[in-house]
Amino acid sequence: MLRSVLRRAASSNLYPQSSLHHPTHLQSKFYSSKNPKPLDAKARKANVKSKSKSTDSAAVARSDDFLSASADDFQAARARNLAQDDKDPSLDVGANNRPLFTSTPSLSQLTRKDACSYFKLREEKLKAVLPEGLPQGMIEEFRESMRPALLIRQSFLDLRDNFRHVVDPLTWSSLGKGPKVRKQIVLDGPVSCGKSIALAMLVHWARDEGWLVLYVPKGREWTHGGLFYKNPETGLWDTPLQAENVLKDFLKYNEGQLQQLPCQIFDPIRLGEGAGVGLMKGVESMALPEGSSLYDLVQMGIQYTQAAVGVVVRLRKELSLVKDIPVLIAIDQYNNWFTFSEYEEPVSVRSCKLVHARELAMVNAFRSMMHDDMMVGAFSHSTAVGKLRADLPEVPVDARVNFPRYTLDEAETVCYYYLRQRLVRREVFSDENWKKIYFLSNGNGSEIRSLVPLMQ
Helix, strand or coil: HHHHHHHHHHHHHCCCCCCCCCCCCCCCCCCCCCCCCCCCCHHHHHHHHHHHHHHHHHHHHHHHHHHHHHHHHHHHHHHHHHHHHHCCCCEEHHHHHHCCCCCCCHHCCCCHHHCEEEEECCHHHHHCCCCCCCHHHHHHHHHHHCCEEECHHHHHHHHHHHHHHHCHHHHHHHCCCCCCCCEEEEEEECCCCCHHHHHHHHHHHHHHHCEEEEEECCHHHHHHCCEEECCCCCCCCHHHHHHHHHHHHHHHHHHHHHHCCCCCCCCECCCCEECCCCCCCCEEEEECCCCCHHHHHHHHHHHCHHHHHHHHHHHHHHHCCCCCCCEEEECCHHHHHHHHEEEEEEECCCCEEEHHHHHHHHHHHHHCCCCCCCCEECHHHCCCCCCCCCCCCCCCCCCCCCCCCCCCCCCCHHHHHHCCCCCCCCCCHHHHHHHHHHHCCCHHHHHHHHHHHHCC
C-alpha cells in the first residue's frame, strides 16, 4: 500500500517544468538551421506514450530508492535503540514479569525450568561449533530479531535427554518410567516447526559434551549438483565433489579427535573417477598404512579426488567401530534421500531415467538406520520432495517422531521476545493481538515472526 501511494505521488508531479526558456533555433554547426517538421498524430501519440513510460519508470525507481533508504534508516535506528535497551535489565521480562532469558550458561545444564525462555548465544562460538553452516531458519531468526538467541523448547530438551540417556543409561533408570529411548530418530513435522534448529542445537550440545559428530546441514546437496559417474564395480553412482566437501566439513571441527582415533579397517580403498580428471592410470586401489588414524583416512580422500567417495564409504564403517567416545550422525534434509536425485542415466539415444538417491554411493552408505549407532535425521519441507510413506525403507518403524509447532505458552514467550527486540510497537501490543497472530499462523514460527510487526 505504501509503495503504491509513493508511486502515484512520484508520478504525479515530482519535477515541475523548468522556468528556463530554450532557444528554438541555434545557428551552429551542431544544429540544423531548418525548421523542424511538424509531427503528425501518430508520432505525437507515440511521443506521449514514451514520455509517460519513462516518467513512470523513473518514478518507480525513485520510490523504490526511497523505500530502501527508509528501511535502512529504520534498521539502523532500531539497532541503536536495542543497544541502549541492553543497558536496562528491567526490559528483559515477558508475560507476568517472567524472565525472558535464562541464566543457565550451557545447553547441557538446561532443565525443564528453562523451557519457554531464550538462551543467549555468541555468534563467534556458534560458527566455531557449527562450521558446516547454520540452518536457514536460525539465520533468519538472528537477522530479524537482531540478537543471537533461541527459544528453549521442551521438545528440544526431550530430544537432547533421549541421546543423553543412550550414552548414560543410569541417568534414565534413576528417573523411573518414561518415553522409550531411541538410538535412531527421524524428526518429522509441519513446515517451520523448528526441526532444523533443534537438530543444530543437538549437534551444538553433543560437541560441547565431547562427542564425535558428523553433521550434514544440507543433505539435499548429496543428491544435487556436481559431477557423477557410475562405478562399474559397485554399480552405484559416485559423486566425488560432494564427497570431498563432506570430508572437509567433517575435518573442520573434529580434527583433534580424528587424530586420536586409530583406523580399524585396513583394506585398500577402491578408486573411482575423480572430479573432472577421470580414473588414475594404472592404479585401482590405494592402501592405507598400518597405524593410520581417522585423520589420515580423511586426508587421503581430500588429497586424491579418485579416492574421495571410497573414503566417505569407509568412514561410515569406521564410525560404527569407534568405542572410545560417543558418535552421532546428524543429517538435515534427510527426506531428500528417499526420492529421486537430479541426475539422469541415458537409456537410449532419446531418453534418460532419473537416478534414485539410494543408487548414489554416499547416500547408500549413510541412509540406513538399521544399525546400533546413534543417528538423527530431520525432514525439511522447504526442499519440497513430496509426501513420503509412513514406513520408510531402512528406517525403524518407531524412529519417526512428530516435532510440534509452537504451543500457546511458547508463542506467548516468542511474541514478548519480539516486543523486547522492537519488532512491534508497545502501544499496539496486547494479549489479544498476539493470540490472534498465534491462531492465524497455527503456531508457524516464521509466520509469527512476519506477522508480529503488522499488529495494529
